[in-house]
Amino acid sequence: MSTPSESPAAMRAAAPLVQCITNFVAMNFQADVLLAAGAAPAMVHDPEEAGEFAAIAPVVSVNIGTLSPRWVEGMLEAALVARKANSPWVLDTVACFATGLRRDATAKLMQVGPSILSGNASEIIAVAGQASAGRGVDAGDTVAAAEEAACKVAKQVGCIVAVTGEVDYVTDGEKAVRISGGSSLMPQVTAMGCSLSALCAAYAAAV
Ligand SMILES: Nc1ncnc2c1ncn2[C@@H]1O[C@H](COP(=O)(O)OP(=O)(O)OP(=O)(O)O)[C@@H](O)[C@H]1O
Numbered sequence: 001m002s003t004p005s006e007s008p009a010a011m012r013a014a015a016p017l018v019q020c021i022t023n024f025v026a027m028n029f030q031a032d033v034l035l036a037a038g039a040a041p042a043m044v045h046d047p048e049e050a051g052e053f054a055a056i057a058p059v060v061s062v063n064i065g066t067l068s069p070r071w072v073e074g075m076l077e078a079a080l081v082a083r084k085a086n087s088p089w090v091l092d093t094v095a096c097f098a099t100g101l102r103r104d105a106t107a108k109l110m111q112v113g114p115s116i117l118s119g120n121a122s123e124i125i126a127v128a129g130q131a132s133a134g135r136g137v138d139a140g141d142t143v144a145a146a147e148e149a150a151c152k153v154a155k156q157v158g159c160i161v162a163v164t165g166e167v168d169y170v171t172d173g174e175k176a177v178r179i180s181g182g183s184s185l186m187p188q189v190t191a192m193g194c195s196l197s198a199l200c201a202a203y204a205a206a207v
């Protein structure tokens with residue numbers, strides 16, 4: 001395992017293939033962010049091939065931003081294959097509180113047990129089964145308000161939970177770190193959080 005300062009070089013050296021099942025809005029931007037960081041993105045989502053590809057890729061990044069029932073099938077197939085192979089997989093629960101399809105998909109995906117769960121404060125509060133103030137893809141809660149929910153989910157699932165916002169809160173349920181350094185311009189650009197969760201996947205595969 002590399003130290004945080006060694007991790008970027010370790011990731012570049014490994015150049016991990018990252019299977020991304022992500023939303024239409026983020027797809028291009030997220031792929032470019034992964035390439036810039038030194039990973040090798042592949043956007044592979046159809047259930048006809050998602051599981052097969054997950055057997056080749058060392059890590060899977062799942063993002064529920066633009067959902068359809070068929071995409072959910074692909075997500076579940078890929079997540080199950082990754083889990084069975086003991087490979088990491090990351091779940092970004094975009095707007096998971098908003099509709100029945102999203103709530104149902106999130107519940108099924110959480111049952112597979114992601115290695116890392118990433119979302120804004122309202123999404124993480126909703127995953128913990130609490131009422132959130134989110135609106136669409138935007139958070140209506142502070143990161144601080146989601147810390148308890150993040151710890152609860154991390155302990156229950158045995159995963160890392162990252163709550164994103166002005167200062168990110170990352171926990172395994174016992175230890176936690178707060179990460180600052182973002183820009184107030186970042187919420188004005190779409191797909192920042194989506195790209196971050198895919199980057200987490202790349203690092204999980206490589207370091
Ligand atoms: N107000 C802010 N000030 C500084 N940095 C921020 C702020 N809001 C977000 N960020 C940065 O943007 C990153 C993504 O966080 P955010 O919560 O906006 O993701 P998101 O809502 O899931 O994004 P998207 O759904 O558009 O992909 C954070 O990790 C943080 O670095």
Ligand SMILES: Cc1ncsc1CCO
Pocket residue numbers: 023025026065066094137190191194
């Ligand atoms: C705007 C938007 N709508 C669904 S996914 C997405 C990208 C940011 O979450």
